[in-house]
Amino acid sequence: MRQIILDTETTGLEPENGHRIIEIGCYEVEQRRPTGRRFHEYINPDRAVDPEAVEVHGITDRFLMDKPRFADIARSFLDFVADAELIIHNALFDVGFLDSELGRLGTDWGRIADHCRVTDSLTLARRRHPGQRNSLDALCRRYAIDNSGRSLHGALLDAEILAEVYLAMTGGQVTLHLGAREEDGPAQRIESDQPVSADRPRLRVVEPTAAEIAAHASWLDQLDRESDGRCVWRALDGEARG
Incomplete structure (x- = not known):
């Protein structure tokens, strides 16, 4: 099961009013384990960033001046997320912006739902914790996940934090790896000098009722x-x- 935890930052709140994506961050999880693969781009939106938005994410017009346009990174982005399940907190917001950006490129690019499945982790959190605050910060506190480095919003940082929240919220291990990965080196073998007797009794097989x-x-x-x-x-x- 390949999942991509995704977050965006934007120039404002409404794509229908011409606001654009200025940052995309993606963090890959496979079989409930982070793979280390990431997709991260800052994007020149060809318009000013609202001052209120800058207060949230700290990304300025000057910083974005030499960054690529969405059209320049669209193919590599879609290749990264293709056929995966996107996990997005408040997915309607991010998907609305992504669909708007794809729409600017032409109908041949389709919509996000044409490329991958989308799961809204905010909807899932509200089902798990009805009547409680379910912002990313609130969920970090609830699941004891360190987000002390999140003084400002950032797409890649928020995607990595959301990955930990999502794995904790859905009951998976976040930091404990029971199986060795290739990059961790070969798994250690535990050997014993104690021989196993051929006369030992056969293990009892208990069938469920x-x-x-x-x-x-x-x-x-x-x-x-x-x-x-x-x-x-x-x-x-x-x-x-x-």
Whole structure:
């Protein structure tokens, strides 16, 4: 399962009023583990950034003057997110801007939904924590995730923080890796000088009862409902059976 955690910064709040994207940050997660792959671009919007927006993200017109236009980075961006599941906090905002930028390039570019699936982590947070604050900062406090470096908004930084929040919120490990990755070097073998007797008793295989199987299926149904059909156990079981 390949997921891209995405965030944008913009010149203002309304793409229909001509506001543009000025930063895109993407952080890749695969099988619930960060891969280290990122996509990050600052973008010249060919218009002024609203002063209120600068107060939020600190990105000025002068800084953006020599940056590429969206048309210059659109293909590499779409190649990065193609066929992935985008995880976006308040997805309507970012997708609205991305669709607006693609629309400027022509109908052949389609919309974001033509290239990948979108999941709104804000909607998920509201289901998990109804009646509570579910901003990214509030979720960091709730899940004890360090966001002390977030004095200003930034697309890549926010995407990386959201990745930790999303993994914690959906019940996955954030920092503990039970399997070694290739870049971590070979996994250590634990060896023992104690021989294993050939006369040892065979391990007992305990088969689940019908009631236990039914209870397990009921639990997976609940996980499916709470994760919008993304129960990892069922996905892996389907791959094994396939």
